[in-house]
Amino acid sequence: MSFWTKLFGGAAAEPIDALGSAVDRIFTNDEERMQAQAVLDKIAQQPAILQAEINKIEAQHRSLFVAGWRPAIGWVCAIGLAFPFILNPLIEWAGGSGPEIPMDQLMELVVALLGLGTLRTFEKLAGRTK
Template sequence: MIDKLINPVSKIVNKFVKDKDLQAKLDHELKTLFHEANLAQIELLKEDAKSTNWFQNSWRPFVGWTCGVAMAYHFVIQPLLITILTATGIQVELPDFDFAQLSTILMAMLGMSGLRSFEKTKNVHAK
């Protein structure tokens, strides 16, 4: 996966640097920097996973549930309430929200969880 980031940068560097030895050295340094950054991120995630702080461990499920409740309200609860209230003759202005913002967040989270599920099925582990 890192190669997808490194290769385009290496190609750009190779266009400007004509010395093959220097190209190889810069390519190695670039890969080393990416590798060190990934190792630092892995260590951060390990420490983050050890945390006993409730908020730190549960923000992803909280955001997921919040998006789920908001979608349920937008597509199920609000239309049912409007139907029921209209049938009973009650006039109430129900709150509305910008679904475009919610869908952006929700699609990003679904994409990440889908990718994580794919990684689990392929037995991909962080190294």
């Protein structure tokens, strides 16, 4: 069937598929069919648009338990990265041996962040974001 069938197990996709079948029977002209498909595409996008609105509302919430999970994950990741790349080498250096920085992990992280930065730049240049 369709993406919605796979995602929701068929229950959410049935009205959209039924509407699509009805539109196919009513409209026979290619232009009318394309216009009807555009309407169906807008209907299919509504769950994603609503989820984006929910995410915006959650991010602006006053409660730390609602809006704070994103910053909390960021801080946990920052602390997790600080230990192997900053704290542990300083402890090793203070102990008398030279620090051994795990460059394979560091390079993987740097390349991933550079990729995200490049993607963000491309989206801005394409006019998809502000």
